[in-house]
Amino acid sequence: MIAALLVPMVVHDTYIRHLFIIAFIYGVVAASWDVTLGYGGIFNFAHVSFFGIGVYATGLTAKLLGLDPWLAMLFGGVAASAAAVIVAVPVVRLQGVYVVLVTFAFSQLVLQLVISQSQVTGGTQGMVRVPTLWLPGYNFLRDYKFGYYYVALGLLVITTICLRWLVRSNFGLSIKALRDSEDYAVSRGIPIAWQRLKALVASAFFPGVAGGLYAVYLRVASPEIFDFSTSSLILSMVLVGGISSIYGPIVAAFLLTFLSEGLANINNFAEGRFMVVAAAMVIVLLFFPKGLASALPTHFAKKAAQRASTLAKPKGA
């Protein structure tokens, strides 16, 4: 945490700072995805489209309506949550593969809508010259990404705190209960549709804001965000990091952002890096079905057990 605060003091290269900012943003998306996918057990594949909706909602309101970019970012979160309500209406009543199909269809249809409304959204070309963030007397564009670094880091920290609180609250416990034993949880009076709706709406807010930051930071909104490759990149962060752990996806977001950007610098390999990420995802699923994080806790658990047993021994025995 402190190390993350100090990074910009040490790293003066704007490209490396850029990678950190992107990793923070992806971290927000991946960690919040884990609330519905990991903790809720809802096969929600629309999460990246919530991110994309945040990008476009912020871009459109900031550019066309002249809304203050800070407020536009928040609006991105609100718009993503509103979209989550629309997705939730059919999803809360369905099960298993139907949930996957509906959420997938939703994200593709949002993409179609963005492409087709080209007079507003710029169609396949995307939307450029989105207004940047500003503070009185401070220029975000001329500080070698210093300001954006801290905004993105701040967003990640706030998101992490909120998500931790969310999954540990009674509400978080109830969606875990629904995941683990639906019939039992329902019989104990947990309203399944209502809890799932709340989980989707709450977890959609964070990628919405992250999308807003993405839009005002890169100053573009392009339909590639809705592409399957973005989905699979962030999905692989959730999987590699390990589901049902908020921190795992964040760590994986760093690893994979730097890995995939590093590969992108190899000549003519900008597209090929997604092949590597896809292959990595399959390999992790084959050998660590619960994510790489699942390999670590057993190690820590052993250590803890050892310590506990040494403590339990009476002194001098």
Next chain:
Amino acid sequence: MTADTLSAILVSGIVLGSGYALMASGLSLVWTTLGIFNFAHGVLMTLGAYVAWTVSDSAGLNLGLAAGIAVTVAALIGVGILIERVIVRPFYSNRDILLITVMTTLAAMIFLQKGIQLLWGARLKQLQPLVAGNVRILNTTISAQETLVIVVAPLLLGALWLFLSRTRIGRGIRAVGQNPDAARLIGINVSQLFIVTFALSAVLAGLTGVLLGSVRLLTPEFGSDPLVKALIIVIFGGLGSLAGTIAAAYLMGLVEAALTFFIGIYWTPSMIFLMLIIVLLVRPQGLLGKVVR
């Protein structure tokens, strides 16, 4: 609405529906038999069209379309078997097989799509039409290739139905779909049939690609839109029912053609999604499906 617009909507709806029916039936076949959803199905269609292009086009090997189709069929049998072996088979005994295979087939889709982009580049390509010229049907002029799609799709689907209902392997596939444990007990080689099913579905996708590759332009994302439509169709038609899937495919084609005519191409996708939500709210099992839990 005049009779001419009605027939125009009918004809273009049937063209769309034929393509969707071929795509959705392959998807539905794998779902019924193996209980998994193959998200790489769309990219298999793309792959089929690109392989056929390479073999048949003058800029490629220039061996003619017949050779192109033959190589496509062979290549897709291979890829289908490979996908089944590498990313589906290891998870058969897993409790979360449905979710895991969604992820692995999604990964396969990205892998193949980006691979196609690396191998063939992003430049647009188009297959030679199998038949040239235009045909007038019901006062509407469409290309002969589109007519071919209308004719070939029901033939292929009929052949699929005959295969599933008359041959020993086909009946075995249906038996596995109904109850894999019972099928194993009576001596059916289940894992062999899984491979056959996967290869068959891949070939269906590849042939769809060859048929549509001369109607539309080839891009690495060629199969994405048909995949999403096929997913929606499979939900509409009800999971596990091949007849329901095919009926829903033609219905979807007609609805799409009508919506495109009346409200324009811009709003059609959102309207289709809205319809999907409404159908699922009223009948969560799909229009023709049975309740499965």
